[in-house]
Amino acid sequence: MGLKIASLSGATAATAPQRLSLCMIMRDEEEHLERCLASVRGVVDEIVIVDTGSTDRSVAIAEAHGAQVLHEEWTGDFARHRNTSLDAATGDWILVLDADEELVGGEALRPLLDDPAMEGYSLREVNYIGEEAGMEAVVNAAFRLFRNRPAYRYEGALHEQIQGKVDPQGGERTRFVGVEINHYGYLDATTEAKRKKDRNMRIVLEEVRRKPDDAFTLFNAGVEFQRIDDHSTALDYFGRAFSHLGSMRQYFASLLVRNIVASLKSLERYDEALEVCADALSAYPDFTDLHYLQGQLHFARREYREAIRSFHRAIDLGDHGGDRYMAQAGMGSYYSWFALGVLHEAIGDQSEAVRCYRRAITTAPGFHAAPLVRLAQLVLVSDPVDRALGFLRGLLPATRRHDALRAVAEVLLSQGHPQEAATLLDEALGLSPATQAIRVTMAHCRLATGDVAGALAALDQVPPTSDSHPFACAKRALVGVAEGDAAVVADAIARLGAEDGVYGRAWTIAVGARTGAGTGDAGGMDPAALTAALLDMAATLLELGRLDAFNTLVPALYAHAPDAAQLDEKLGLLLYHEGFADPAADRLMRALGAGSVSPPALATLARICADKGFADEAETFWREALVSDDQNLSRYLDLVGHLAGGGRYAEADDVLRAGLAVWPHSTVLRELRGSLSMLAGART
Numbered sequence: 001m002g003l004k005i006a007s008l009s010g011a012t013a014a015t016a017p018q019r020l021s022l023c024m025i026m027r028d029e030e031e032h033l034e035r036c037l038a039s040v041r042g043v044v045d046e047i048v049i050v051d052t053g054s055t056d057r058s059v060a061i062a063e064a065h066g067a068q069v070l071h072e073e074w075t076g077d078f079a080r081h082r083n084t085s086l087d088a089a090t091g092d093w094i095l096v097l098d099a100d101e102e103l104v105g106g107e108a109l110r111p112l113l114d115d116p117a118m119e120g121y122s123l124r125e126v127n128y129i130g131e132e133a134g135m136e137a138v139v140n141a142a143f144r145l146f147r148n149r150p151a152y153r154y155e156g157a158l159h160e161q162i163q164g165k166v167d168p169q170g171g172e173r174t175r176f177v178g179v180e181i182n183h184y185g186y187l188d189a190t191t192e193a194k195r196k197k198d199r200n201m202r203i204v205l206e207e208v209r210r211k212p213d214d215a216f217t218l219f220n221a222g223v224e225f226q227r228i229d230d231h232s233t234a235l236d237y238f239g240r241a242f243s244h245l246g247s248m249r250q251y252f253a254s255l256l257v258r259n260i261v262a263s264l265k266s267l268e269r270y271d272e273a274l275e276v277c278a279d280a281l282s283a284y285p286d287f288t289d290l291h292y293l294q295g296q297l298h299f300a301r302r303e304y305r306e307a308i309r310s311f312h313r314a315i316d317l318g319d320h321g322g323d324r325y326m327a328q329a330g331m332g333s334y335y336s337w338f339a340l341g342v343l344h345e346a347i348g349d350q351s352e353a354v355r356c357y358r359r360a361i362t363t364a365p366g367f368h369a370a371p372l373v374r375l376a377q378l379v380l381v382s383d384p385v386d387r388a389l390g391f392l393r394g395l396l397p398a399t400r401r402h403d404a405l406r407a408v409a410e411v412l413l414s415q416g417h418p419q420e421a422a423t424l425l426d427e428a429l430g431l432s433p434a435t436q437a438i439r440v441t442m443a444h445c446r447l448a449t450g451d452v453a454g455a456l457a458a459l460d461q462v463p464p465t466s467d468s469h470p471f472a473c474a475k476r477a478l479v480g481v482a483e484g485d486a487a488v489v490a491d492a493i494a495r496l497g498a499e500d501g502v503y504g505r506a507w508t509i510a511v512g513a514r515t516g517a518g519t520g521d522a523g524g525m526d527p528a529a530l531t532a533a534l535l536d537m538a539a540t541l542l543e544l545g546r547l548d549a550f551n552t553l554v555p556a557l558y559a560h561a562p563d564a565a566q567l568d569e570k571l572g573l574l575l576y577h578e579g580f581a582d583p584a585a586d587r588l589m590r591a592l593g594a595g596s597v598s599p600p601a602l603a604t605l606a607r608i609c610a611d612k613g614f615a616d617e618a619e620t621f622w623r624e625a626l627v628s629d630d631q632n633l634s635r636y637l638d639l640v641g642h643l644a645g646g647g648r649y650a651e652a653d654d655v656l657r658a659g660l661a662v663w664p665h666s667t668v669l670r671e672l673r674g675s676l677s678m679l680a681g682a683r684t
Contacts, residue, residue, distance in 0.1 A: 018113035019045040021091030021148065025081040026050070027074065029099035030057040032184060036099050037065040043106035044095060050085045058099070076203055079154035082162075089148055096144045100185035101125075108179050109145060119173040120146030120166045124322040126329070127183040139319075140255075140326035141176050158203040159220050163251075176323040200224055208237075215244040219256050222263075231263040238263065248283045255326045257283070261293050270297050287325050288317045288332040295339060302631045304347055305663065311336045311343070334364040338371045345374065348634025349668060354378055358395065367400035369407050376411040385417055402432035406441055413441070414543055418448035436461075436468035443475050447482065448544050455479055456488075470496055477507040481537065481553075482546045484514040502526070506533035509560070513552045519559035527562040534560065535570060542578045565594035569601050581608050599629035603638060610642060618642060626655075633663055640672060649676050 022044040026033065037047065047067035051059055052074035062069050072084055086094060093113050097103065112121055125142035143163040146152055154160040167174040204221045211217045222237035238260045245253055257280040264273035277294045284290060295310030314336045320327040328335075341356035357378070360371035372395070379388040389408075396404040405428040412421035422445045428438045439458050446454035456479060462472035473496035480488030489511040498504035502525050509520030509530075522530055534557050541550040554571070561567040572587030585608045591597050592605070606621035622642055626635040636659035643652035656673045663669055 018093055018110075019091040020093045020095055020110070020113060021045065021089035022047045022095050022097060023082070023085035023089050024049045024097055024099060025052060025078070025085060026054065026058055026062070026099045027052045028054045028056045028058060030061060032100040033058055033061045035102050036097060037062065037067070039103040040095070040097070040106055041065075043103065043109060045091055046089070048085045048088045050081050052081060076206070077157040078203075079156050079160040082154040082160055086148070086153060091148055094146055094148050097181065098183070098185065100183060102182045102184070104180040104182060106179065108177070112145070112177065117173070118175060120163070121174060122163075122176045122323075123179050123181050124177075125181045125183055126322075137329040138326060139322040139329050141251075141322050141324075142181060143174065144181065146174075156216070157207050158200055159216070161216070178321065201228075213244050215241045215246065215250070216252060218244065219252055222256075222259065226259060226263060229266070231266045235260065235263045235267070252326075254280075254284045254287055258287065258289050258293070261290065261297075265293060265297055265300070268300070270301050273297050274301075284325070286317055287327070288314050288320055289325070289327050291317065292331040292336055292339070295336070299339070299343055302629060304343060304631050304633070307343055308340065311340045330364070334360045334368055334371075337363060338368070338374075341371055341374060345378065346634070347632050348637050349666075350378060350382070361395050361397075364397075365399075367397050367403050369403070372396075372404060373407055373411055376408050377415070380411060380415050380417075385412075385420055389420065402428040402435055402438065405431070406435075406438050409445075410441055413444055413448060418445045421445050436463070436466040437471065440468050440471045440475055443472070443479075447475075447479055452479060452483060464495075473498070474503065477503075478537065478540060481507060481510045481514060482541060482544065482549050484511065484549070486511050486515055502529045503533050506530060506537060509556050510534065510537055510549075510553050513556040514549055519556040522560055527560055531557065531561045531567065535567070535574075538571075539574055542574060565591050568594070569597050573601060573604060576604050576608070581611065584608065599625045599632065599635065602628065603635070606638065606642075615642075615646060631662060633659065633666060633668070636662075636669065637672070640676075644676060652676055 020043065022040050024036075024047070026049055029036075040047070047062070047065060048070070049062050049067045050070045050072050051062070052072055059069055068088065070084060070088060072081060075081070082096070095103075095109070109121075112118065120143060122141040122143045123145065125140050125144075127138040127140070129137060143166070146162065146166045152162060152165050154162045155165075163174065201224050204217070204224050207214075207217045208221050218237050218241035222234045222241060225231075225234035225237060238256060241256055242260070245256070247253070257276065261273050261277045261280065264270075264276060274294065274297050277290055277297065281287070281290050281294070291310050291314040295307045295314065298304070298307035298310060314332050318332040319329060320332070330336075337356050337360035341353045341360060344350075344356060345353035354375060357371040357375035361368055361375065364371075372392075375395070376388070376392055379391055382388075383391070392408055396408075405424045409421040409424040409428070412418070412424070422442065425438055425442045425445065428435070429442075432438070439461050443455040443458040446452070446458060456476065459472045459476050459479075462468050466472075473492045476495070477489050477492035480486065480490075480492060489507050493499055493504045493507060496504070498507075505520075505523045505525050512518065512520045534553065538550055538553050538557060541553065557567060557571070558564060568587045568591035572584045572591060574584075575581075575587060576584035585605065588597065588601050588605050588608075591601065602621050602625035606618045606625065609615075609618035609621060619639070619642055622635070622639045626632075626639055629635050636655055640652045640655050640659075643649075643655065653673065653676055656669055656676065659669045660666065660673070
C-alpha cells in the first residue's frame with residue numbers, strides 16, 4: 001500500500017499546539033458509544049458527531065462527553081454524512097472513528113500532529129469477528145488521521161475513501177503508525193451486526209448500479225456476498241473488479257486476490273484456486289494469508305508435503321502488523337500451527353501433531369478451542385486419564401479458562417469419562433457461574449451417568465434470555481429421545497419454537513421411532529439436512545451408550561437418507577469408533593458393495609479384518625487404501641506394520657522405500673526402516 005512506518009517519537013515540534021477534532025457519524029449506538037468516546041478522552045480537543053436518526057440514548061451519551069451533535073436525515077450515503085462532520089470541525093487535524101470502535105494508546109498520536117511534512121496517518125485497525133473479541137480478527141491499515149483542509153473530503157456511498165485526496169501518489173505525504181483501533185461491530189453477538197450487513201448490501205448494490213466499472217465498488221460488493229457465504233456471486237463481482245483493476249499496487253488489490261482464492265476454496269474449486277494463488281504470490285510473495293490458503297488447498301488435494309511447506313512458510317513470515325496487507329490475525333502463527341497439527345494427525349504422525357497443537361495453543365492470544373480439543377482427544381486415547389488431564393491442565397489459558405475446562409470436559413464425555421468431566425465442569429462453574437453453557441454440558445454428564453432428573457434440573461437453570469437456551473432445549477430433546485418420552489421432546493420443541501425446523505422434525509421422528517410410531521414424515525424438510533440432524537443424534541446416543549434408542553433410530557435414518565451407501569459408510573465408521581466392530585464391518589461392506597468408499601473406510605475394514613485374523617483380507621484393504629491415498633503417511637505405516645507383523649520384512653521394506661520417495665525427510669519412516677533391518681538381521 002506504499003505506506004511507511006512512522007516513529008512515534010520523531011515528530012518535529014510546531015510553534016503552536018495543533019488541535020485535534022474527532023469526527024463521527026452514528027445512529028442508535030448506545031451499545032458501543034460510551035467505550036468509544038471514553039477511549040479518546042484527553043486525546044482530542046473537540047468531538048463532532050452527525051446523528052442520522054437515533055432513537056436510543058446515543059445523543060444523550062454523546063452530549064455527556066461534550067460532543068457537538070448535528071442532526072441529519074440518513075440518505076444511504078456514508079461519504080455525505082462524513083463530510084458534514086468534517087465541515088463542522090474546527091481543529092487543525094481530524095481523527096475519524098465509528099461508534100463501534102475504540103482507540104488504543106491514542107496519546108501517541110499527539111506528537112505526530114507537529115510534523116509539517118505529513119498530511120495524514122494510517123492506524124492499525126483490528127476488526128474482531130466471531131463470537132467475541134480476541135482470537136479471530138482481520139488486521140489492516142485504516143486511514144483515519146489527516147489535516148483539516150477543505151479539499152480533503154470523502155467519496156463513496158459505502159466504504160467511503162479519502163486517502164487518495166490527501167496523498168494522491170501514495171506514501172509521500174502519509175505514513176503508517178502502530179496505534180490501534182479495535183473494531184467490534186461485526187462480532188456475532190453485536191446486535192447491530194445483521195442489520196449492518198443488510199444495510200451494506202442495499203447500499204453497495206446501488207453503488208454498483210451507479211458505478212458498474214469501478215473496481216473498488218465491485219470489490220466491496222463481492223465482500224458483502226462473501227460475508228453471507230454466497231461465494232459464487234462473490235466471485236463474479238471479484239472477477240469484474242479484477243478486470244477493472246488499474247494496478248496490482250492499488251491498496252485493496254492484495255485483498256481482492258486473497259478473497260478470490262478463499263471463495264474458490266469454499267466452492268471446492270481447488271485447481272483454479274491454486275492457480276490464482278500462485279499468480280497472487282508472484283505479486284505478493286510475503287503475504288502470509290496466501291501461503292496459509294495455499295497450504296489448505298494442498299491439504300484438500302492430499303498433497304501433504306506441499307501443504308506442510310506452505311504452512312511453515314506462513315509461520316516463517318509471521319503475522320502482519322497491518323502496514324502492508326489487510327490480513328487475518330493468526331495466519332502466521334496459531335492458525336498455521338493448528339493446520340499443521342490436523343495434517344500430521346491425518347497422516348498418522350501423532351507425536352508431531354501433538355507438538356503442533358501445543359504450539360497453536362501457546363501462541364494464541366487467548367482461548368483457542370480447536371487445537372485444545374484435538375490435543376485432548378489424542379492424549380486421552382494414548383495416556384491414562386489422570387496423566388492426560390495433568391498434561392492438559394498445564395496448557396489451559398488464564399483467559400476464558402472456564403471455557404477451556406468445558407471444552408476438555410466435553411472430550412472426556414465423548415470418550416466415556418463423565419465423572420472426570422463433571423469435576424472439570426464444577427471447577428468451570430466456580431470460575432464463571434453465569435456461563436450457562438457449562439450447565440448444558442453438565443446436563444449431558446448427568447444423562448451419561450443415568451441421572452435423568454439431574455440432567456433436566458441442570459437444564460431448568462438455564463434462563464430463556466441466555467444465549468445457551470437453544471442448546472439447553474436441544475439437550476432437553478435429546479433426554480426425551482433417549483428416554484422415549486414424547487412429552488419431554490414436545491416441551492423442548494415448544495420452548496425452542498422449532499416446530500417447523502429441521503431439528504424439531506428430527507426430534508419428533510426420533511422419539512416416534514423410539515415409541516414405535518414408525519420412521520416418521522419428513523414434513524417437507526431437505527433430506528440431506530434431515531439425515532444430518534438424525535445422524536448427529538444417533539452419534540450422541542451411541543456415545544451415551546443408549547443402544548436401544550440408537551437401534552430404533554437407524555431405520556428412520558435409512559428411510560430419510562438420500563444416499564443409503566453414503567449412510568452405510570458413515571454409520572460404519574461411527575460404530576467402529578464406539579467399539580462395535582462387527583456391525584461396523586457389515587455397514588462398511590454394504591457401502592463397498594454399492595461402489596467406492598473413502599480411504600478411512602478401507603483402512604477401518606483392514607483393521608477389523610486384522611483383529612479377526614483375516615490377514616489376506618486386511619492386506620487387500622490396506623493396499624487399496626494406500627493406492628487411493630498415496631500421499632498419506634499413515635497408509636504406508638499401516639501396511640508396513642501388517643507386513644512386518646507377518647515377518648515379511650523385504651516386502652515391508654519395499655513399502656517403506658515407496659513411502660520415503662514421497663516423504664524423503666520423514667524421520668518416522670527412516671527409523672522404522674532401520675528397525676526393520678535389525679529385525680530382518682536378527683531373524684537370519
